[in-house]
Amino acid sequence: MSTIEIGGKTLELDADGNLANISDWNEEIARELAKSEGIEELNESHWQVINYMRKVFVEDGGAPSIRKLTKESGVNTKELYALFPNGPAKKSAKIAGLPKPKGCI
C-alpha cells in the first residue's frame, strides 16, 4: 500500500492512488491533493462539486458518475471539464478524498 505525506501526516492510499480512508480527509488535504492534480487553487465552484461528491458518497456509498454530477451538482459539463481537466468525475473524487467512481466496462 502506498502513502502520501500531507502537513506532516502520512496518509494511506488505495490501488488507484486515492485516499484509503475517507475520514482522513479535510479541506487542507483537499487543497494539497488538488495541487498534485495540477489545480493550484480551489475556487467556489470547485468546492461546490467537491462537497456535492462527498454528500452523494455518504448517501449512496459510492462516488457519482459524471452524468449524475452534471444532472445534480448545479455545475454543467462544460464547466466541470474546465474546473477538473481530463476527467472531472475521477479527479474531483480524488480531491474529495473518495475512491475512484465505479468504472464500468
Place this chain on the structure above:
Amino acid sequence: MKKLLILGAGTAGTMMLNKFAKELDSNEWGITIVDQHETHYYQPGFLFIPFGIYNKKDVIKPKRDFFPRGVEVIVSGIDKIEPKENRVLLQNNQVLTYDYLIVATGSKINPKETEGLAGELWQKSIFDFYTVEGAVALADFFKHWEGGKLVLNITEMPIKCPVAPLEFVFLADSYFTERGMRDKVDIHFVTPLPGAFTKPKASSILGDFLSKKNISLTTEYNIAKVDNENKKIVSWDEIEIPFDVLITIPTNMGDEMIERSGMGDELNFIPTDNYTLMVDGYDNIFAIGDCTNLPSSKAGSVAHFQADILFENFLDVIDGREPRAKFDGHANCYIESGFGKGILIDFNYDTEPLPGKYPLPGVGPFSLLEETKMNHYGKIMFRWIYWNLLLKGKELPIESNMSMAGKRL
C-alpha cells in the same frame, strides 16, 4: 397458480424463458414473456455486416423459433413496471400481474444524447454499427468509399460489448488491406478510457496490437459535440478531431420504460445486486443482461453466465430461502483481430484478463490475449452456439464462474 413474468425476449430473456419452462411445474406456474418485436437479432453479427462478411439475413431469425411450448407470449411495447403493485402495464393497454418478475430489456444506443451526432451527417458520413440499420448503411457506404480519415469514437462508458469497437478497427484494417487501399485510409481509435481497454494488462497488450496494425489511438477523449459543417468531433476540453467518416458508439442506455417505472439510474440501468442479481429493494424482482447496472461487461456470454446464477437463486427464493449462488462477473470474449485471426480474453470482477491458455473440453485450448486462427474459429462458432444452444438454455461446456486454470499471472 403462481405467475412468472419475463420482460424482454432478447438474449437473456429467451434463455431464462427456456430454462424455467423446463424446470417449473406447469400445473403450478404460468410463465409469460413480453417483447415489442417479433424478430430476434444476433447482435454480435452486426460487427461483420459493414465489411460484407455477414448480411442482414445472417443475423435475424423469428423470436418464436426459440420459444418453448406452454408459455404465454405477448408482442407489445411495455409501458411501465409498478413494482410496489407487482404489476406491469403494456402499451396495448393490457395489465399483467406477477408473483416474480425478471427484467431483461437490454440496452440501446442514444445518439441524441450528444449534440450534433444525429444531425445532418447521420448515416451519410456518421454511422453506428450497434443497430442493424446502421451496420447495413455502413456496408453500403464502405463499398464505394475511396478512403480518407476513419475515426471511431466511443461516446461514454459503459457500452455493450466493450471489445466491439476494437474489433471494428482491427477488421477495418484487414478489410481495407484486402481491398488494396489501406494506404488511403487513416484509422483512428478515440476513446474516453485511459487506454485501448479498461483493464491494465489487456489494455497494454491490445494497445500494442493497435500500433502494430498502424491504428492511431487517442485516450481520455470525452466528446461534447459533432461539428457537422466542418466534419469534426469536439471534446469538452475543445480538442478537435477531423473525420471523413465517423463510426460512433453513441451513449448506451437502458430502455425509457425503466425510467418511466422509476427503477433506473442516470442511464436507465437498474441498480441490481452484483452477486445475487436481485433488483435492489425488491425480493421478487431479478434483472439480467444489459439492463442492469452491474460492473460486469454487457455481453451475451456474460448474460449466459448470469442466467445460470439467476436460475439457482430463483429456485432458492421461491422456496423461501436466501439466494445462495453468487455471480462473479465472469466474461469470456472473442475479439476478432482481422486476417482470419482472433484474440480471447477471460476475466471477472476481481481478476483482470490474463495471458495463458483457456482450456475448453472437447474443443480447446484457446490462447488468451494472443492472436490465433483458433480464436477466430471460436468467434465464428459462437453464432452457431448462440442460435442452437445458448438461446435455448442448453448446457454449454463452460463454467459460469471463472477458473484460473491455464492463466499466467
